[in-house]
Amino acid sequence: MSAIKRAPQTRHASLLRAGSDAEISASDIELIRLLQADGRISFVDLSEKLGMAEKTARKRVAELRALELIEITTVASPRAIGYNSVALVGIRITGGATRLGIAERLFALKAVDYAVTTFGSYDVLAELVCCDNRELGEILDGSIRGMDGVKEIEVFPYLSLHYQQPAWDRTQIKDDAQHTLASAPLDKIDRDIIHHLSEDGRVAFLEISRHIGISESQIRKRYARLVEQGVVQVLAMTNPRSIGYHTIAWVCLNVASGVSITAVGDLVSALPSVAYIAICAGKFDVLAEVMCRDADDLFDLVDHRIRSLPGVSAVQTIICEDFLYRRIKPAGG
Known part of the structure; x- marks a missing residue:
C-alpha cells in the first residue's frame, strides 16, 4: 500500500498501514495473526503462544495500535x-x-x-x-x-x-463454506456493548459495565451470547x-x-x-x-x-x- 494522508481522527478513521513507516518482525506478524483470530485473547495466552514475557506482549500490542498497523474492533452484520x-x-x-x-x-x-x-x-x-x-x-x-x-x-x-x-x-x-454474521435482534444493552467494543475491542468488561449501568458478569454473558450466535466478532483489523x-x-x-x-x-x-x-x-x-x-x-x-x-x-x-x-x-x- 502506498503512503497516503491520514484521515482526521474525528471521523474514527483508520488507514491500516502495511508497515512502510515501521518495521514489522516475524513475531509481530504472528501476534497480529493471533489477534485476528481473537481480538480479546488474554495477554497471558498471547505471551505463552509467542514465547515472550507478558509485559513485552502487552507493550508490543500497544505499539502496533499506536502505529495504526492494527485496530482492534468489532465486525458485525450491518443489519x-x-x-x-x-x-x-x-x-x-x-x-x-x-x-x-x-x-x-x-x-x-x-x-x-x-x-x-x-x-x-x-x-x-x-x-x-x-x-x-x-x-x-x-x-x-x-x-x-x-x-x-x-x-x-x-x-x-x-x-x-x-x-x-x-x-x-x-x-x-x-473449514466451512459459510461465515455470514447473523442478524439476530439486539436490544439497547446489546447495541451499547457493541458500541463500546467498536471503539476499543479490548476494553475491560468492567469499564463497559460502569458506562452502561449493569454488572460486569451480565456484560460478559451478553458478549458470550453475541459471539456464540455469530452476531459479532472482535478481532484485529489490519492491512x-x-x-x-x-x-x-x-x-x-x-x-x-x-x-x-x-x-x-x-x-x-x-x-x-x-x-x-x-x-x-x-x-x-x-x-x-x-x-x-x-x-x-x-x-x-x-x-x-x-x-x-x-x-x-x-x-x-x-x-x-x-x-x-x-x-x-x-x-x-
Whole structure:
C-alpha cells in the first residue's frame, strides 16, 4: 500500500498501514495473526503462544495500535446493528481529479465506511452503510453525484451480505463454506456493548459495565451470547499486506439465467482468498473481495477457479490500491 494522508481522527478513521513507516518482525506478524483470530485473547495466552514475557506482549500490542498497523474492533452484520441499506458504489472521475483525492472526499461522508482507489472499470470504489434506502438515495443524489471530480457512478445495492471473513489467514483454508454474521435482534444493552467494543475491542468488561449501568458478569454473558450466535466478532483489523497478502481485488460476477445466485455465492465463498461476498442488484450479481499473496495467486484464483465455476457467465476484476476504512458503530450510537 502506498503512503497516503491520514484521515482526521474525528471521523474514527483508520488507514491500516502495511508497515512502510515501521518495521514489522516475524513475531509481530504472528501476534497480529493471533489477534485476528481473537481480538480479546488474554495477554497471558498471547505471551505463552509467542514465547515472550507478558509485559513485552502487552507493550508490543500497544505499539502496533499506536502505529495504526492494527485496530482492534468489532465486525458485525450491518443489519444487526441497524443498517438496512448497504451498497458498493463504483466511481469514474473526470480529468484533472485524482483517485486518492476523490476517495478522501467520499470518505468524509459519514455513511462511507470504506473507500479504495482502484485499477479497472472504476477509479474508486466506496461502500455506503445506511439505515434505509431513503438515506442511501439522499447521499447518492445530494452528495456523490454532484461531487466535483466525479464523472459518473454505478450503484450496487446489496440484496444480502452473503459471506464475511475478516481474519485474512482464515480466507486461505476454508473449514466451512459459510461465515455470514447473523442478524439476530439486539436490544439497547446489546447495541451499547457493541458500541463500546467498536471503539476499543479490548476494553475491560468492567469499564463497559460502569458506562452502561449493569454488572460486569451480565456484560460478559451478553458478549458470550453475541459471539456464540455469530452476531459479532472482535478481532484485529489490519492491512492484509501487513501479513503477506499483497494483491487485493474485487471480482465482479454475472450469473447465467436460470442459475441460483445464492448457489454461485456458496461456491465462491468456499474458494481460498475470498473474504467478502455481497449478492447485489445492478450490473453485477455477485461482488467478491479477495485477498491474494501476489498477482500470480490472483490470476490462478480468477482464471482457474472462479471462471470455471458452473453458472458464472462473466467475470470482471478490479485491483485495489490505497484504501481508507472506518469501523462501523451501531446506528444511532
